[in-house]
Amino acid sequence: EREIALDEQRMAIDEEFNNRRQELGNSQRGQDPGEWERLDREQQQRFEDLDTQYQDLERERQDFWASRQQQDIENRRQDFEQEMERRREEEGENFDEETAQFERSMMDRQIALDEQRIAIDEEFNNRRQELGNSQRGQDPGEWERLDQEQQQRFEDLDRQYQDLEQERQDFWESKEQQDVEYQRASSDQEADTENWSSGPNSLS
Numbered sequence: 394e395r396e397i398a399l400d401e402q403r404m405a406i407d408e409e410f411n412n413r414r415q416e417l418g419n420s421q422r423g424q425d426p427g428e429w430e431r432l433d434r435e436q437q438q439r440f441e442d443l444d445t446q447y448q449d450l451e452r453e454r455q456d457f458w459a460s461r462q463q464q465d466i467e468n469r470r471q472d473f474e475q476e477m478e479r480r481r482e483e484e485g486e487n488f489d490e491e492t493a494q495f496e497r498s499m500m501d502r503q504i505a506l507d508e509q510r511i512a513i514d515e516e517f518n519n520r521r522q523e524l525g526n527s528q529r530g531q532d533p534g535e536w537e538r539l540d541q542e543q544q545q546r547f548e549d550l551d552r553q554y555q556d557l558e559q560e561r562q563d564f565w566e567s568k569e570q571q572d573v574e575y576q577r578a579s580s581d582q583e584a585d586t587e588n589w590s591s592g593p594n595s596l597s
Contacts, residue, residue: 395450396450399447399450403440403443406436406439406440406443410432410435413432414429414432417429417432448522451518451522452522455514455515459511459514459515462507462511463508466504466507469500469504470504473496473497473500477493477496477497480493481493492568495564499560499561502557503554503557506550506553506554506557509550510547513543513546513547513550517539517543520539521536524536524539
């Protein structure tokens with residue numbers, strides 16, 4: 394709604410100055426080039442003031458989402474610790490501390506990547522704002538280079554996410570293989586015990 398209000402202000406300024414130009418053109422003052430320059434400067438100033446309000450609104454929006462994302466990260470961390478504590482109490486001696494530490498490490502590293510993504514977003518939002526306020530902002534190539542740089546940073550980050558996910562899969566595959574081998578070894582040991590107890594030297 395606030396952005397719509399600013400859009401409506403922009404249209405109203407356009408309409409106001411179009412009317413004032415028409416009035417100036419129909420008056421004696423319209424013969425004075427200085428009157429037209431003053432009108433242009435006044436409109437330009439009004440638009441610059443409006444642009445500042447747009448930038449403030451955009452900054453407020455970015456701050457809101459950054460804060461919300463950071464809060465989501467903190468909630469994930471708290472939920473994880475609560476879940477680990479619940480499992481530790483329920484499973485007692487059977488609680489797998491090694492797996493819990495691995496899961497915590499994965500979560501911490503993923504959160505670090507999430508925080509990097511937030512930081513990249515904030516950095517490039519700031520750089521776009523600076524570019525828009527500078528003379529270089531008139532050059533489309535500058536905007537294209539900025540977009541490409543951000544895209545490259547995100548692609549590098551995506552590769553780190555993929556590497557992390559691969560490490561997680563490798564861990565669980567290894568864990569499952571160890572469990573299978575442990576169960577096989579336990580089953581073999583039970584079979585050996587049964588054979589020994591029922592053999593010819595058995596007391597039964």
